[in-house]
Amino acid sequence: MSPKYWVPALERANIIIDVIAENPSKLRLIDISNKLDINKSSMYSLLNTLETLGWVKKDRHETYTLGPVLGSFASAYYRQFDILETFSVEAAKAIEVVDEHIQLGKRYDAEVFYLAREEGSSPARLVTDPGMRFPAHASAIGKIQLIKLSYEELLELFPEKDLPQKTENTVGHVDELWEQLQQAKKDGYVVEEQEGAVGFCCVSAPIYNKDDQLTAGVSFTMLENNWTDKRELAAREIMKLAEQLSTNQTL
Incomplete structure (x- = not known):
């Protein structure tokens, strides 16, 4: 795809979701930040947005799992x-x-x-x-x-x-x-x-x-x-x- 039409923030969100999907309930904000080499401030904003949207969920140990919205997307995906x-x-x-x-x-x-x-x-x-x-x-x-x-x-x-x-x-x-x-x-x-x-x-x-x-x-x-x-x-x-x-x- 031409860089003109590429949205870096969406790419980052996708990478974060992939990492969480592969490591459910294992990674905290700092872990994801270090793993993806994204600074903590940017990572906080990205994770906070994803959590607000229901795409990811933070548990009581401050680690992340996929959120309920992605679950509903998956159900809709299979139904087609x-x-x-x-x-x-x-x-x-x-x-x-x-x-x-x-x-x-x-x-x-x-x-x-x-x-x-x-x-x-x-x-x-x-x-x-x-x-x-x-x-x-x-x-x-x-x-x-x-x-x-x-x-x-x-x-x-x-x-x-x-x-x-x-x-x-x-x-x-x-x-x-x-x-x-x-x-x-x-x-x-x-x-x-x-x-x-x-x-x-x-x-x-x-x-x-x-x-x-x-x-x-x-x-x-x-x-x-x-x-x-x-x-x-x-x-x-x-x-x-x-x-x-x-x-x-x-x-």
């Missing part, structure tokens, strides 16, 4: 996705076949925002929950939503070319990611083996709207010891689920 109800119904059918956790997510730039999850019987605790963001390149559900990008568009997302590592298995360079995406185009799905979290493997397929625009992704996630036996079955079922959601979705 009619796909959520369909996902809940159709994912349950796929889980009957594969019996592993299924997640629904939508990409925003270089990250995936998780919208919903339906769980199989596995006791495994996933590293992502609805409402969380995660690097797109380190997750199957993120990678599958990159397949429509040109190489130049991929470089715009990852200009450094070297990709941040979540585990030692995470794809490390944009050229390697590009090759994975070309294969995913041919297959109709993409796999990720312990790139987002050690011990977990995923397979994801794309969701399209009526205009054939890729709008979201859906994925199976399972423990590594189940992966060998279930990989092919999960790939087939996740593509079926994605096709069903594409038929019914209004993202």
Whole structure:
């Protein structure tokens, strides 16, 4: 965006909210000030305004959490996705076949925002929950939503070319990611083996709207010891689920 139309105060507020979201009830004014290198006077004004608006809340220990207004925004955000109800119904059918956790997510730039999850019987605790963001390149559900990008568009997302590592298995360079995406185009799905979290493997397929625009992704996630036996079955079922959601979705 052109600097002419950029509002620094809004950018600062957004950064502050991000920091508080990542560290709820852990940071005081001075902590946030030091962390973001914003002087105490300016930070006081920003936090006071955000608190007055209900975007953040200060507790009795003088630390901050997200406020109720952001909670209402989140509820409104989710309500606009009619796909959520369909996902809940159709994912349950796929889980009957594969019996592993299924997640629904939508990409925003270089990250995936998780919208919903339906769980199989596995006791495994996933590293992502609805409402969380995660690097797109380190997750199957993120990678599958990159397949429509040109190489130049991929470089715009990852200009450094070297990709941040979540585990030692995470794809490390944009050229390697590009090759994975070309294969995913041919297959109709993409796999990720312990790139987002050690011990977990995923397979994801794309969701399209009526205009054939890729709008979201859906994925199976399972423990590594189940992966060998279930990989092919999960790939087939996740593509079926994605096709069903594409038929019914209004993202």
